[in-house]
Amino acid sequence: MTHTIAAPLDVTVGGPTGTTIPTDLWGLFLEDLNDALDGGLNAELVRNGDFEFNPADRDGWHALTAWTSSDPARVAVRREDPVHRNNGTYLRLTGPVTLVNDGFDPVAVVPGARYAFSAFTWAVEGSGCIVLALEGDDGVLATVDVPVEPGGWNPVAAELTGQVAGAGRLSLTVPAGLTVEIDVVSLRPVGPDGAPLTFRPDLLETLRALHPAFIRFPGGCLAHGLGLDNMYHWKGTVGPRHEREQTFNTWGYHQSRQIGYLEYFQLCRELDATPMPIVAAGVCCQNLRGRARAIPQDEMPAYVQDVLDLIEFANGGTDTFWGARRAELGSPDPFEMRYLGVGNEDEITDDFRERYAQIADAVAAAYPDVTVIGTAGPAPFGADFEAGWEFARAQKVAIVDEHAYRTPRWFHQNIDRYADYPRDGALVYLGEWAARTNTVRSALAEAAFMTAIERDSDVVALASYAPLLARVGHTQWVPDLIYFDAERVLPSASYFVQQAFAAEPGGEVCAVSLTGAEPVPVPGWAGGAVRVSAGGSEVELTRIGLDGAAVQPARVVPDSEAHLGRLGGRGVLEFTATRSSGDDGLVVCLGDAGGDTVELSLGGWQNKSTTLALTADGIGNEIDGPHQGHRLLTGVPIVLRLEVGDHRFRVWLDGELVHDVTLDLRPEHRVVAGASRRPEADGDEYVVRLVNATDTARAASVTLPVDGAVTGSATLLAGAGPEQGSPEADSPVRPEQVAVSGSGGFSLCLPAWSFASVVARVDA
Known part of the structure; x- marks a missing residue:
């Protein structure tokens, strides 16, 4: 520097x-990725306490993942007579045996601290107690006996008090002569009011310091799920823990749903934020082989009713069915929900349009005070973005959800993005956005863009950075606003930018002029090296040409690059690519180290699309695509032609023009x-x-x-x-x-x- x-x-x-x-401008987006809930905001200390982990969550996972025992022969996984049909797996422990939970991390035991244990047990042979303990490397840190009863599943509860400081793991010891079945095992810190904590206190306070006006939940991609069976249905996430519907997580792990819709609404109340639930628009995520699938039309009335029931659960009086159910669950007062998002980054198809309209029309008729938010694809440009806005205008959607995960350069270039939006149309909710990295460069680009959002907040009504939380060592997405481990909370530079804006909400926008601040020019494309890689695949490159000159055939192997030569500011690259092994696609990179580079990804996400990306300041961003229909298949040659001229990039695959984009040279x-x-x-x-x-x-x-x-x-x-x-x-x-x-x-x-x-x- x-x-x-x-x-x-x-x-x-x-x-x-x-x-x-708007005082609602700055909010939060809470999605269960990066272990944000279980192992994060959820104060639960036991991992896989329901024994429901399975290979559908992640290869190699099973009912005993996160558990070890002193004698595996005395531990049986059973499903014959479960606590509840939604919690179908449990254990039978035949003493003498000790079962130990690895947890998300060792439990930090403090002398005098209290920990609430609960479970369902069934003494199927013998009688007596199981010994519950928090055990450290040097001995027992806390212990208590828990009586178990015969005659069926019985809820049990006990409290451990820390006796010795240390890092401990929960152990359950069944003595000889006793056979016990057990499920729904839980251990939570006890709060100052004597009740088990729902939320991890330090993370809760870190969120409180962001002064959120609203909280979006549960997604993101999690809302519409990978397949109709994985769609997030709110009714399966309220009520007693053992009755909740658990499923695999879109992001590659397990959803216990211990933080479901009730806890979400309670979190909103705790943080004085209005709820903003996001429900699927009747279709599942398109990032699925076979593309998005729609709820059959004969099932849509029931789905629409579920959405209406969600609003009643949030806002209805105790004289309504779902308002009364909310009161039964301990929250008699309504949650004052004012926003409902319908859809997330959806492909704008006829199936989507039909089902979105059914849901939105029903909400408008039954709850005119709830503002429905539409969607406009995963990027701030492209076919779904344009089609989403066209549909929103036709439907007279009040607010449209735009997403923008972009480079810092993009944000600095787009300070005036919303200045030209019409003032008589739909408002914008910038529902997911971030400047790609956790660097100071990204944080300041976000600050510049947020300054512009406030200036144009007659168009941008709502905004929320994403993702919010990420557990160290368990991240599926970067960047994130707040990182954490078992003992520390690690806010990013972007966190403090978000905090500063939200701490001073509202006000009348004033005109501002600057003297002494000139825009920074953006370099044009000047050419550079041509490199080809193929991830874990092997690819033969033949009939290679650079500006009409023949280049010797090349072979790309895993973890390597083939250097084909150099391409100038104007030029043509051609070759035929044939994959001989592997499952990955092909990446063509144009540019020199330390400068701007352009990358063509052939066979990108799930090897079914192509994208063009620009890397500036070492940070990459898609600038065109993804375009469906071209992929790299073993033994099937594909002919590529790439032309560069006047900062314009055109790509033909097997003779079809797939990409045609000109670099953005605005300062x-x-x-x-x-x-x-x-x-x-x-x-x-x-x-x-x-x-x-x-x-x-x-x-x-x-x-x-x-x-x-x-x-x-x-x-x-x-x-x-x-x-x-x-x-x-x-x-x-x-x-x-x-x-x-x-x-x-x-x-x-x-x-x-x-x-x-x-x-x-x-x-x-």
Whole structure:
């Protein structure tokens, strides 16, 4: 990072523009990926306490995953007479035997701390107690005897109190002469009120500090599932734990549904956030072999009723069926749900359109005060994005869910993205978005874009970063806002950006002009090396040509690259590719190390599509596709032709034009400012956002449209270079408070690669 003398930056704040920032603008998106719930926000300490893990969750998993025993011959997996049909697997333990749960991590036992144990047991032979203990490497940290009874399944409960500090694992010992069946094993810390904790306290407080206005749940891809049988149905996630419907998780593990819809609504109440459930639009996820499948039309009335019942469960009085059920479960007061998302990143097909309309029309008729949110595909461009918006306009959808996982460059280039959106159409919910990495560069690009969102919040009504939570060592997606392990919470730099914006909600948007901040030019395509790789496959490349010159045939093997030569700013690459072994596709990379590169992925996601991607500042982003219909198959040659000219990339596969895209050369807005005013009886408050995503420090002079003294405080995020910050690590920067003051404005030094959120008060 290069340090220079601070350059002057003049920020002039004008009068209100007529836009008022919605108080609902900044929220959270909670999806069960990266072990965000079980092993995360869920305070449960026992892993696989229902013995329902199985190979459908993950290869090699089974009923005893996370459990070990002193004598496997004395442990039997049974399914003949379960506690409940939704919890069909249990264990029979024939003493003497000890069963130990590995947990998600060892339990941090503290002397005097209390832990609530519960289970269902059935003494099928003999009588007596099982010995429950938290055992460390050097001995017992806590223990209690738990009586078991014959005559059927009986709920049992006990409390362990920490006697010795240490890291322990839960053990269950059945003595000789006693045979016990057991299921639904649970161990939770006891809270200050004496009740078992539902949520892990440090993660709960980390979410509380984000001041969320709403919480989206349960997905994401989890909502519509991989196949109709995997679709998330809310009724199977409320009620007693042992009656809940468990299933495999879209992200490659098990869903216990211990945090289901009731706990979700309770979390919203705990954090003073409005619920925003997302339900499937009558179709499952299209990222499935055979594409999306639709609920048969003769089953749609029942599905639509389920959606209406969800709203009644959330908002209905206790004189309604589902409102009464909510009260039975301990929540008599309604949850005041105001938003309902229908669909997620869906392929816009006739099946989708028909079923979305059925659901939305029924909700509008029964609950006109609930705002239905539509969907517009997985990216902020492309066929489904365009078709989603066209359908939304035809349906007069109130709010449309856009998603944007993009590079920092993209966000800096798209500061004005929403300035040209029509002001008389649907509003935008930026439901899933992030700047790809956990670096300071990404966090500041997000801050710049959020500043623009506030400016254009007459169009963007809602926004939520995604994903929210990720357990260290268990991540399926990067970046994430908050990482954690058993003992630590590790917020990212992006977390503190989100926190700063949400801490100061609302206000009248003010006009802002900048002097001393020039956009940063984006380099055009100048050519570079041509490299080909194929993941775990072997591929023969023949009939290779670069700008008409023949190149010797090449063979690509796993974990290697074939270097074919160089391609200039204008040129043609041709070859025939034939896979001889493996299951992966082919990647053609154009460009030199350290610069921008363009990648063609042939046979990308599930080897059934092609994409073009641009890597800038070492961070990649799809710029065209995915396009279906071309894949790399063993023994089947495919002919590729790629033409480059005037920053335009065209790709033909077997003679068909698949990609035709021109690079976006708009400059990046790296220095950005925004402001809003909050009138009060005894004066005004101005909230000023300042982003400096450059190597040059800025001496910012901020002029407010007022006379007289100005006092306030800036939350400043600074002190690290753009590439600092990484997944599963603590943020390289922490916010600090800096006092500001002046007459008619204030001055503030913005270090290189910094963000400031300033609250300045002007007395009447």
